[in-house]
Amino acid sequence: MKFSTTIAAVASLIATASAHGGVGIYTIDGKDYQGWQPYNSASGQVTIQRQYSSFNPLLIADLTTVNIRCNNAGTLGTGVSAPVTAGSTIKTHWTQWTHRPAAVMIYMAKCPSSGCNSWDGAGKVWFKIDEEGLVSGTQNAGKWAGDQITDTLNWTTTVPASLAPGEYLIRHELLALHQANNPQFYPECAQLTVSGTGTASPPASALVSFPGAYSASDPGINFNIDGSAAMTATTYPIPGPPVWDGTGNSQPSNPEPSSAPSSAPSSAAAPSSAPTTLVTSAKPATPTTPAACTSAKYQQCGGKGFTGCTTCAAGSTCKANGDYYSQCL
Ligand SMILES: *[C@@H]1O[C@H](CO)[C@@H](O)[C@H](O)[C@H]1NC(C)=O
Numbered sequence: 001m002k003f004s005t006t007i008a009a010v011a012s013l014i015a016t017a018s019a020h021g022g023v024g025i026y027t028i029d030g031k032d033y034q035g036w037q038p039y040n041s042a043s044g045q046v047t048i049q050r051q052y053s054s055f056n057p058l059l060i061a062d063l064t065t066v067n068i069r070c071n072n073a074g075t076l077g078t079g080v081s082a083p084v085t086a087g088s089t090i091k092t093h094w095t096q097w098t099h100r101p102a103a104v105m106i107y108m109a110k111c112p113s114s115g116c117n118s119w120d121g122a123g124k125v126w127f128k129i130d131e132e133g134l135v136s137g138t139q140n141a142g143k144w145a146g147d148q149i150t151d152t153l154n155w156t157t158t159v160p161a162s163l164a165p166g167e168y169l170i171r172h173e174l175l176a177l178h179q180a181n182n183p184q185f186y187p188e189c190a191q192l193t194v195s196g197t198g199t200a201s202p203p204a205s206a207l208v209s210f211p212g213a214y215s216a217s218d219p220g221i222n223f224n225i226d227g228s229a230a231m232t233a234t235t236y237p238i239p240g241p242p243v244w245d246g247t248g249n250s251q252p253s254n255p256e257p258s259s260a261p262s263s264a265p266s267s268a269a270a271p272s273s274a275p276t277t278l279v280t281s282a283k284p285a286t287p288t289t290p291a292a293c294t295s296a297k298y299q300q301c302g303g304k305g306f307t308g309c310t311t312c313a314a315g316s317t318c319k320a321n322g323d324y325y326s327q328c329l
């Protein structure tokens with residue numbers, strides 16, 4: 001681990017295209033879509049992927065900039081979107097990837113009615129559809145999600161089957177953790193046209209912004225792969241919100257205090273109340289008071305523009321990190 005960490009550190013100082021990486025091909029409903037090719041001339045490239053300028057990583061300093069959203073030039077589309085049926089898979093193929101201790105996070109955002117192409121993805125619009133960090137073993141020596149990408153260069157995820165049709169961005173992100181307290185972020189975005197019979201859209205409590213979703217003090221970001229804790233810890237706190245569970249209910253509509261976290265991570269642990277209907281959310285006209293709910297540990301609990309739960313689950317407290325992001329820690 002020490003040895004490979006040193007190699008990687010040297011490699012990233014050189015910052016050649018031979019380290020690092022980016023999504024090169026999307027395979028969607030059986031069809032391949034070539035991604036943006038940052039080392040080719042921009043002229044004539046028409047891809048579903050937002051353009052970006054290199055395979056180099058984004059660093060902690062980029063967390064507060066627009067770069068963290070869709071990489072370093074990824075603000076606008078090139079004119080095309082890939083059709084995908086909700087519930088089907090998207091396989092991504094990285095052009096290259098070498099960092100073993102790495103987490104995988106995949107987000108989507110619904111584009112405005114004018115479409116994705118001239119929309120920059122700003123605002124609290126992003127929801128997480130997939131994540132994997134430490135798979136087994138210890139943080140320092142165990143198996144990580146990124147190992148699969150090092151070995152196969154591929155990752156397959158599923159578009160939530162319940163997701164309402166529309167134009168969306170999908171954001172694939174690798175978070176490389178091989179350097180102590182110096183994480184590297186590798187996000188790329190692409191444009192999708194989702195079809196299907198779903199009617200769900202994520203509740204406000206599941207939405208984050210980029211920048212805003214992460215802060216430098218998040219335990220999964222201010223993270224030391226070579227520290228003593230990493231020698232024994234067998235879980236890793238993946239940054240950002242929990243994966244959206246695919247249900248379309250919006251903010252909790254009844255103010256009864258409850259011990260259940262408001263946005264339960266996807267699992268069979270359904271709340272005791274009646275099954276959630278995906279069709280309509282209650283009380284269309286009444287603005288929701290975000291007080292009577294709790295955010296789970298590591299979830300956002302405040303910041304400018306935040307409309308979710310501001311009370312933290314027992315055992316955690318809401319800590320501000322700048323004006324735009326507070327987190328239950
Ligand atoms: C990864 O994906 C590429 C492109 O779809 C494919 O050619 C290759 O066989 C895949 N590799 C593995 C190990 O699955």
Ligand SMILES: [Cu+2]
Pocket residue numbers: 012019020021057099
């Ligand atoms: Cu790298």
